[in-house]
């Protein structure tokens with residue numbers, strides 16, 4: 001990223017460099033309702049839940065900014081962002097004073113910005129320098145930890161000589177500050193483990209990983225396609241209880257209901273404004 005010669009390392013520059021400002025809102029509705037059997041709103045003989053897609057994503061981004069600005073004083077402060085699959089739901093958007101049906105939308109829990117936000121937090125905790133290049137400057141970020149998919153974190157623990165100390169500590173940067181575990185729940189199956197032992201083994205490996213971070217005061221950034229209660233059950237009580245201490249109130253967020261951006265990026269679906 002090349003910037004002006006007199007640029008300062010401001011928060012705004014960090015948000016931009018880490019990709020946090022790349023998330024858009026134009027395709028999201030400011031007020032929407034989805035037909036859900038457990039919805040608390042009755043209308044047209046159906047049950048609905050009502051929310052603002054824009055506000056959900058906006059809040060997640062604001063929390064991410066807040067997290068970044070307080071992370072230095074709180075080593076080990078962690079962040080969890082999830083969105084679950086709720087299948088195809090009839091949708092209506094509020095326009096003027098009317099509700100307009102827009103057909104059904106498939107909420108896969110994918111493509112709504114979880115990894116983008118998580119990576120912004122991860123790189124935002126990195127070591128940043130502004131280097132002179134000719135007349136301009138270049139912002140360089142050295143990651144202060146490791147970013148891997150949940151599957152990779154699990155698989156690496158299969159190696160007999162594996163040690164988190166060895167994997168995480170770097171000679172150049174010393175103690176890591178942060179790790180990112182992307183997509184908890186998509187570990188697939190572990191090699192050499194009986195099918196009945198898969199779930200307990202995954203829980204044990206998560207326990208070892210999270211407990212290590214807990215003791216070392218290393219921040220964990222975690223994304224998942226599970227809803228929060230499903231994630232708690234999946235990870236197991238001992239791990240979840242540590243996470244509850246590591247993740248301050250508010251930094252555990254579920255953005256289920258924000259639309260998948262990928263079909264929009266691919267031009268497959270018209271945006272709301274069209």
Ligand SMILES: Nc1ncnc2c1ncn2[C@@H]1O[C@H](COP(=O)(O)OP(=O)(O)O)[C@@H](O)[C@H]1O
Nearest residue numbers: 022023024025110111112113114115116261262
């Ligand atoms: N609100 C958005 N505005 C612009 N791009 C978005 C938005 N949400 C997601 N994307 C883009 O869509 C792709 C998928 O997003 P990602 O963060 O990987 O989703 P998730 O991890 O929730 O599946 C990425 O290329 C991302 O930059």
Ligand SMILES: [Mg+2]
Nearest residue numbers: 114115183223
């Ligand atoms: Mg993702």
